[in-house]
Amino acid sequence: MGIIRIGHININAIDIEVAKKYYTKVMDMRITHEDEDGKVYLKCWDEWDKYSVILTPNDKAGMNNIAYKVAKDSDLDDLKTKLKNYGVDVREKMEGDIPFCGRALEFNLPSGHEMILYAQKEFIGKDVGVTNPEPWPDGLTGVGAHWLDHALLMCELNPEAGINKVAENTKLCEEVFDMKLAEQVMVGPNGDVQLATWLSAGNTPHDIAFVGGPEMGLHHFAFFLDDWADILKAADVLSKNDVKVDVTPQRHGITRGNTIYFFDPSGNRNETFAGLGYLVQPDMPTVTWTEDKLWKGIFYHTNQPVESFTNVYT
Numbered sequence: 086m087g088i089i090r091i092g093h094i095n096i097n098a099i100d101i102e103v104a105k106k107y108y109t110k111v112m113d114m115r116i117t118h119e120d121e122d123g124k125v126y127l128k129c130w131d132e133w134d135k136y137s138v139i140l141t142p143n144d145k146a147g148m149n150n151i152a153y154k155v156a157k158d159s160d161l162d163d164l165k166t167k168l169k170n171y172g173v174d175v176r177e178k179m180e181g182d183i184p185f186c187g188r189a190l191e192f193n194l195p196s197g198h199e200m201i202l203y204a205q206k207e208f209i210g211k212d213v214g215v216t217n218p219e220p221w222p223d224g225l226t227g228v229g230a231h232w233l234d235h236a237l238l239m240c241e242l243n244p245e246a247g248i249n250k251v252a253e254n255t256k257l258c259e260e261v262f263d264m265k266l267a268e269q270v271m272v273g274p275n276g277d278v279q280l281a282t283w284l285s286a287g288n289t290p291h292d293i294a295f296v297g298g299p300e301m302g303l304h305h306f307a308f309f310l311d312d313w314a315d316i317l318k319a320a321d322v323l324s325k326n327d328v329k330v331d332v333t334p335q336r337h338g339i340t341r342g343n344t345i346y347f348f349d350p351s352g353n354r355n356e357t358f359a360g361l362g363y364l365v366q367p368d369m370p371t372v373t374w375t376e377d378k379l380w381k382g383i384f385y386h387t388n389q390p391v392e393s394f395t396n397v398y399t
């Protein structure tokens with residue numbers, strides 16, 4: 086079965102106390118552990134594993150690594166073999182090397198991003214439990230993020246130099262991880278340059294996405310909300326808390342999701358993403374967006390470029 090979902094993301098926090106306040110009060114995550122070296126581990130109320138975000142004190146924003154959970158321990162053996170056969174240098178981690186996780190595989194995607202695969206993480210449980218649960222817990226003060234949903238990674242793209250790390254990452258995810266290419270943006274004079282891709286490990290429109298740019302980085306990571314009403318309320322919460330908003334509530338053409346983009350206090354872009362526009366099935370044909378409809382795909386209502394959205398990332 087292999088990869089089942091995004092497990093956690095390790096990001097930098099310039100001021101750890103400010104970041105803690107933001108992720109707890111505004112995003113409604115709760116702190117489940119703090120390391121002696123200052124790292125902070127947080128989970129959303131609708132998640133059951135120990136954490137989905139690690140805040141690492143640093144003097145600049147950005148992502149340190151991204152982790153995906155696989156269904157069972159033996160998947161790690163299968164994936165290690167597949168990655169090695171694919172030519173990927175895999176570093177094996179012992180139980181506990183990744184805090185509160187079992188053994189793991191660490192490697193770099195062709196784009197350079199560090200990725201971790203693990204099968205086990207300490208279980209805490211949803212805040213509403215599993216016996217006659219209420220639909221949401223008491224005490225939410227912010228957007229009420231359900232769970233870490235996906236991330237979008239910026240990958241080096243320079244067609245003139247023959248460099249397309251979007252295409253390389255995508256090929257690896259399809260061939261090694263059996264991910265489904267749900268949507269893609271094709272550009273260039275012949276429409277044959279893969280500018281962006283959205284890949285699904287299950288049946289949601291994407292678990293990871295890649296977009297081409299001048300250099301690698303983190304574009305955003307997203308938290309799931311139920312619906313459009315929650316997106317509107319989230320925008321109110323962001324404004325109440327003077328959060329720097331990048332893009333106000335919108336619908337994506339690509340994935341059909343409802344969205345807001347904004348920045349955490351360190352400058353890492355966050356998204357609240359609502360709605361399952363469609364279910365991905367193994368035989369679903371890949372959706373392709375052409376260069377002339379690129380911005381309609383990204384922001385369906387405005388259909389206009391947003392310069393910061395493509396130029397600003399960590």
Ligand SMILES: [Fe+2]
Binds near residue numbers: 236
């Ligand atoms: Fe997203």
